Amino acid sequence: MNTHAEHAERFTLFRPLLFTIAYELLGSATEADDVLQDSYLRWARVDLATVRDSRSYLARLVTRQALNAVRANARRREDYVGPWLPEPLLLDQHDPAADVVLAESVSMAMLVVLETLGPDERAVFVLREVFGFDYDEIAAAVGRSVPTVHQMAHRARSHVRARRRRFQPADAARTAQVTERFMTAAATGDLGGLLALLAPDVTWTADSGGKATAARRPVVGARKVAAVMMDLFHGRGQLPGLRLRITTCNSVPAVVARVGDHTEGVFLIEIIDHKITNVYAVRNPDKLAALSVPRRIGR
Structure with missing residues:
Protein backbone atom coordinates (compact mmCIF):
# COMPACT_ATOMS: atom_id res chain seq x y z
CA MET A 1 0.00 0.00 0.00
CA ASN A 2 1.31 3.44 -0.97
CA THR A 3 1.84 6.05 1.71
CA HIS A 4 2.09 9.81 1.46
CA ALA A 5 5.65 9.53 2.76
CA GLU A 6 6.67 7.26 -0.15
CA HIS A 7 5.31 9.69 -2.73
CA ALA A 8 6.93 12.65 -0.99
CA GLU A 9 10.29 10.88 -0.66
CA ARG A 10 10.54 10.04 -4.35
CA PHE A 11 9.35 13.48 -5.46
CA THR A 12 11.81 15.24 -3.13
CA LEU A 13 14.68 13.10 -4.41
CA PHE A 14 14.07 14.26 -7.98
CA ARG A 15 12.88 17.78 -7.22
CA PRO A 16 16.06 19.60 -8.43
CA LEU A 17 15.81 17.73 -11.75
CA LEU A 18 12.07 18.37 -12.07
CA PHE A 19 12.41 22.05 -11.22
CA THR A 20 15.18 22.43 -13.81
CA ILE A 21 13.09 20.76 -16.54
CA ALA A 22 10.13 23.02 -15.80
CA TYR A 23 12.30 26.15 -15.59
CA GLU A 24 14.04 25.41 -18.89
CA LEU A 25 10.71 24.89 -20.64
CA LEU A 26 9.02 27.94 -19.11
CA GLY A 27 11.82 30.41 -18.45
CA SER A 28 10.18 31.22 -15.13
CA ALA A 29 11.03 29.99 -11.64
CA THR A 30 7.62 31.12 -10.38
CA GLU A 31 5.75 29.19 -13.07
CA ALA A 32 8.05 26.20 -12.58
CA ASP A 33 7.07 26.14 -8.89
CA ASP A 34 3.39 26.14 -9.92
CA VAL A 35 3.99 23.26 -12.35
CA LEU A 36 5.76 21.23 -9.66
CA GLN A 37 2.95 21.84 -7.20
CA ASP A 38 0.32 20.70 -9.69
CA SER A 39 2.49 17.74 -10.74
CA TYR A 40 2.89 16.60 -7.14
CA LEU A 41 -0.88 16.57 -6.62
CA ARG A 42 -1.15 14.27 -9.64
CA TRP A 43 1.80 12.16 -8.49
CA ALA A 44 0.23 11.69 -5.05
CA ARG A 45 -2.68 9.82 -6.71
CA VAL A 46 -0.43 7.41 -8.63
CA ASP A 47 -0.18 3.77 -7.55
CA LEU A 48 3.57 3.41 -7.07
CA ALA A 49 3.36 -0.31 -7.81
CA THR A 50 2.71 0.66 -11.45
CA VAL A 51 5.80 2.91 -11.68
CA ARG A 52 8.90 1.15 -13.02
CA ASP A 53 11.15 4.22 -13.18
CA SER A 54 10.27 7.15 -10.92
CA ARG A 55 12.71 9.55 -12.61
CA SER A 56 11.28 8.92 -16.07
CA TYR A 57 7.67 8.95 -14.86
CA LEU A 58 8.04 12.22 -12.96
CA ALA A 59 9.95 13.89 -15.80
CA ARG A 60 7.16 12.91 -18.20
CA LEU A 61 4.52 14.24 -15.82
CA VAL A 62 6.31 17.57 -15.27
CA THR A 63 7.04 17.99 -18.99
CA ARG A 64 3.38 17.57 -19.88
CA GLN A 65 2.27 20.06 -17.23
CA ALA A 66 4.95 22.55 -18.30
CA LEU A 67 3.89 22.30 -21.96
CA ASN A 68 0.30 22.93 -20.92
CA ALA A 69 1.46 26.05 -19.07
CA VAL A 70 3.51 27.24 -22.08
CA ARG A 71 0.47 27.02 -24.35
CA ALA A 72 -1.78 28.70 -21.78
CA ASN A 73 0.66 31.62 -21.56
CA TYR A 80 4.44 41.54 -23.85
CA VAL A 81 5.88 45.08 -24.00
CA GLY A 82 9.50 45.15 -25.19
CA PRO A 83 11.99 42.24 -25.14
CA TRP A 84 11.02 39.19 -23.08
CA LEU A 85 13.77 37.63 -20.97
CA PRO A 86 13.56 34.57 -18.73
CA GLU A 87 13.08 35.10 -15.01
CA PRO A 88 16.52 35.31 -13.36
CA LEU A 89 17.43 32.23 -11.34
CA LEU A 90 19.36 32.73 -8.11
CA LEU A 91 21.45 29.60 -7.58
CA ASP A 92 22.42 28.15 -4.23
CA GLN A 93 25.66 26.85 -5.76
CA HIS A 94 28.40 29.19 -6.92
CA ASP A 95 30.57 26.93 -9.06
CA PRO A 96 29.05 26.93 -12.56
CA ALA A 97 31.92 24.78 -13.82
CA ALA A 98 30.85 21.88 -11.58
CA ASP A 99 28.47 20.63 -14.29
CA VAL A 100 29.17 22.37 -17.59
CA VAL A 101 26.10 20.97 -19.38
CA LEU A 102 23.79 22.02 -16.55
CA ALA A 103 25.42 25.45 -16.26
CA GLU A 104 24.99 26.12 -19.97
CA SER A 105 21.42 24.84 -20.02
CA VAL A 106 20.22 27.47 -17.51
CA SER A 107 22.37 30.31 -18.85
CA MET A 108 20.42 33.32 -20.03
CA ALA A 109 22.07 33.04 -23.46
CA MET A 110 20.84 29.46 -23.89
CA GLU A 129 20.57 17.12 -24.73
CA VAL A 130 20.52 18.21 -21.09
CA PHE A 131 18.99 15.28 -19.23
CA GLY A 132 19.84 12.37 -21.52
CA PHE A 133 16.41 10.73 -21.67
CA ASP A 134 15.85 8.00 -24.26
CA TYR A 135 13.83 8.82 -27.35
CA ASP A 136 10.97 6.54 -26.32
CA GLU A 137 10.75 8.32 -22.95
CA ILE A 138 10.71 11.70 -24.69
CA ALA A 139 8.09 10.52 -27.18
CA ALA A 140 5.82 9.56 -24.28
CA ALA A 141 6.38 12.95 -22.63
CA VAL A 142 5.52 15.07 -25.69
CA GLY A 143 2.92 12.75 -27.21
CA ARG A 144 4.79 12.18 -30.49
CA SER A 145 6.10 9.07 -32.25
CA VAL A 146 9.72 8.03 -31.74
CA PRO A 147 10.70 8.75 -35.40
CA THR A 148 9.12 12.20 -35.14
CA VAL A 149 11.04 12.88 -31.93
CA HIS A 150 14.29 11.87 -33.66
CA GLN A 151 13.58 14.43 -36.41
CA MET A 152 12.63 17.12 -33.90
CA ALA A 153 15.82 16.51 -31.91
CA HIS A 154 17.96 16.85 -35.04
CA ARG A 155 16.23 20.09 -36.09
CA ALA A 156 16.46 21.55 -32.59
CA ARG A 157 20.19 20.72 -32.27
CA SER A 158 20.93 22.36 -35.62
CA HIS A 159 18.84 25.40 -34.69
CA VAL A 160 20.54 25.87 -31.31
CA ARG A 161 24.08 25.36 -32.64
CA ALA A 162 23.51 27.97 -35.35
CA ARG A 163 22.42 30.57 -32.78
CA ARG A 164 24.74 30.24 -29.81
CA ARG A 165 28.42 30.61 -29.15
CA ARG A 166 30.24 27.64 -27.75
CA PHE A 167 29.92 27.68 -23.97
CA GLN A 168 33.22 27.67 -22.11
CA PRO A 169 33.43 27.50 -18.33
CA ALA A 170 34.98 30.80 -17.36
CA ASP A 171 38.03 31.09 -15.15
CA ALA A 172 36.42 31.90 -11.80
CA ALA A 173 39.12 34.31 -10.63
CA ARG A 174 39.21 36.22 -13.93
CA THR A 175 35.42 36.37 -14.12
CA ALA A 176 35.24 37.74 -10.57
CA GLN A 177 37.85 40.36 -11.48
CA VAL A 178 35.93 41.50 -14.58
CA THR A 179 32.68 41.62 -12.61
CA GLU A 180 34.22 43.68 -9.80
CA ARG A 181 35.69 46.13 -12.32
CA PHE A 182 32.33 46.34 -14.08
CA MET A 183 30.50 47.16 -10.86
CA THR A 184 33.10 49.72 -9.79
CA ALA A 185 33.07 51.45 -13.18
CA ALA A 186 29.26 51.53 -13.24
CA ALA A 206 16.42 45.01 -21.11
CA ASP A 207 13.17 43.41 -19.96
CA SER A 208 10.77 45.77 -18.20
CA GLY A 209 7.40 44.51 -19.43
CA GLY A 210 6.45 48.17 -19.63
CA LYS A 211 6.56 48.38 -15.81
CA ALA A 212 9.95 50.11 -15.44
CA THR A 213 12.10 52.48 -17.46
CA ALA A 214 14.14 50.47 -19.96
CA ALA A 215 15.14 50.40 -23.62
CA ARG A 216 12.38 48.80 -25.70
CA ARG A 217 14.90 47.32 -28.16
CA PRO A 218 18.32 45.72 -27.68
CA VAL A 219 21.23 48.20 -27.68
CA VAL A 220 24.32 47.06 -29.61
CA GLY A 221 27.87 48.42 -29.52
CA ALA A 222 30.27 49.29 -26.71
CA ARG A 223 29.76 53.07 -26.74
CA LYS A 224 25.96 52.83 -26.91
CA VAL A 225 25.82 50.23 -24.14
CA PRO A 253 27.85 36.79 -12.52
CA ALA A 254 25.01 39.21 -11.87
CA VAL A 255 24.73 42.65 -10.30
CA VAL A 256 21.63 43.23 -8.19
CA ALA A 257 20.53 46.87 -7.87
CA ARG A 258 18.52 47.78 -4.78
CA VAL A 259 17.08 50.90 -3.21
CA GLY A 260 16.32 50.24 0.44
CA ASP A 261 14.58 46.85 0.57
CA HIS A 262 13.33 47.08 -3.01
CA THR A 263 15.09 45.31 -5.90
CA GLU A 264 15.21 47.65 -8.90
CA TYR A 280 20.70 41.02 -19.69
CA ALA A 281 18.90 43.67 -17.65
CA VAL A 282 15.75 42.40 -15.95
CA ARG A 283 13.71 45.29 -14.55
CA ASN A 284 10.17 43.89 -14.63
CA PRO A 285 9.24 43.76 -10.91
CA ASP A 286 7.14 40.63 -11.52
CA LYS A 287 10.32 38.76 -12.49
CA LEU A 288 12.39 39.92 -9.53
CA ALA A 289 10.33 38.43 -6.68
CA ALA A 290 11.85 34.96 -7.09
CA LEU A 291 15.37 36.36 -6.54
CA SER A 292 14.91 36.14 -2.78
CA VAL A 293 14.95 32.32 -2.86
CA PRO A 294 18.10 30.40 -3.92
CA ARG A 295 17.22 27.36 -6.06
CA ARG A 296 18.73 23.94 -6.43
CA ILE A 297 19.06 22.67 -9.98
CA GLY A 298 20.10 19.20 -11.07
CA ARG A 299 20.00 16.56 -13.72
Missing part, protein backbone atom coordinates in the same frame (compact mmCIF):
# COMPACT_ATOMS: atom_id res chain seq x y z
CA ALA A 74 1.25 32.02 -25.30
CA ARG A 75 -1.06 35.03 -25.71
CA ARG A 76 0.48 36.80 -22.72
CA ARG A 77 3.91 36.45 -24.30
CA GLU A 78 2.65 37.82 -27.63
CA ASP A 79 1.30 40.95 -25.93
CA LEU A 111 17.35 30.19 -22.57
CA VAL A 112 17.01 33.09 -25.02
CA VAL A 113 17.89 30.72 -27.87
CA LEU A 114 15.44 28.09 -26.58
CA GLU A 115 12.70 30.73 -26.77
CA THR A 116 13.04 30.61 -30.57
CA LEU A 117 12.03 26.91 -30.64
CA GLY A 118 8.46 25.66 -30.64
CA PRO A 119 7.29 24.21 -27.29
CA ASP A 120 7.57 20.55 -28.32
CA GLU A 121 10.97 21.03 -29.99
CA ARG A 122 12.19 22.84 -26.89
CA ALA A 123 11.04 19.97 -24.68
CA VAL A 124 12.68 17.39 -26.95
CA PHE A 125 15.97 19.30 -26.98
CA VAL A 126 16.04 19.84 -23.21
CA LEU A 127 15.08 16.26 -22.32
CA ARG A 128 17.59 14.75 -24.75
CA ALA A 187 29.00 52.85 -9.69
CA THR A 188 31.67 55.56 -10.11
CA GLY A 189 30.79 56.66 -13.62
CA ASP A 190 34.13 55.56 -15.07
CA LEU A 191 33.34 55.60 -18.80
CA GLY A 192 36.84 54.57 -19.83
CA GLY A 193 36.78 51.69 -17.38
CA LEU A 194 33.46 50.49 -18.77
CA LEU A 195 34.58 50.68 -22.39
CA ALA A 196 37.71 48.65 -21.56
CA LEU A 197 35.50 45.82 -20.31
CA LEU A 198 32.94 45.74 -23.13
CA ALA A 199 33.31 43.73 -26.34
CA PRO A 200 32.91 45.89 -29.49
CA ASP A 201 29.60 44.18 -30.36
CA VAL A 202 28.30 43.91 -26.79
CA THR A 203 24.50 43.79 -26.58
CA TRP A 204 22.30 45.23 -23.81
CA THR A 205 18.87 43.60 -23.63
CA ALA A 226 28.23 52.24 -21.99
CA ALA A 227 26.00 55.31 -22.46
CA VAL A 228 22.92 53.37 -21.30
CA MET A 229 24.79 52.11 -18.25
CA MET A 230 26.21 55.52 -17.38
CA ASP A 231 22.72 57.00 -17.47
CA LEU A 232 21.24 54.21 -15.38
CA PHE A 233 23.94 53.95 -12.72
CA HIS A 234 25.52 57.39 -12.71
CA GLY A 235 23.32 59.84 -14.59
CA ARG A 236 19.87 61.31 -14.67
CA GLY A 237 18.34 57.83 -14.58
CA GLN A 238 20.12 56.94 -11.33
CA LEU A 239 17.89 56.32 -8.33
CA PRO A 240 18.78 57.95 -4.98
CA GLY A 241 20.28 55.47 -2.54
CA LEU A 242 21.06 52.90 -5.24
CA ARG A 243 23.20 50.01 -3.96
CA LEU A 244 24.86 47.34 -6.12
CA ARG A 245 25.71 43.79 -5.04
CA ILE A 246 27.33 40.92 -6.94
CA THR A 247 25.70 37.50 -6.94
CA THR A 248 25.32 34.47 -9.25
CA CYS A 249 22.25 34.03 -11.45
CA ASN A 250 21.82 31.45 -14.19
CA SER A 251 25.43 30.32 -13.74
CA VAL A 252 26.88 33.75 -14.60
CA GLY A 265 16.80 45.22 -11.31
CA VAL A 266 19.28 42.44 -11.89
CA PHE A 267 21.96 42.64 -14.57
CA LEU A 268 23.35 39.32 -15.77
CA ILE A 269 26.80 39.54 -17.33
CA GLU A 270 28.02 37.18 -20.05
CA ILE A 271 31.82 37.18 -20.28
CA ILE A 272 33.69 35.58 -23.19
CA ASP A 273 37.46 35.91 -23.65
CA HIS A 274 37.61 38.34 -20.70
CA LYS A 275 35.17 40.77 -22.35
CA ILE A 276 31.52 41.43 -21.56
CA THR A 277 29.53 40.29 -24.61
CA ASN A 278 25.98 40.54 -23.28
CA VAL A 279 24.21 42.27 -20.44
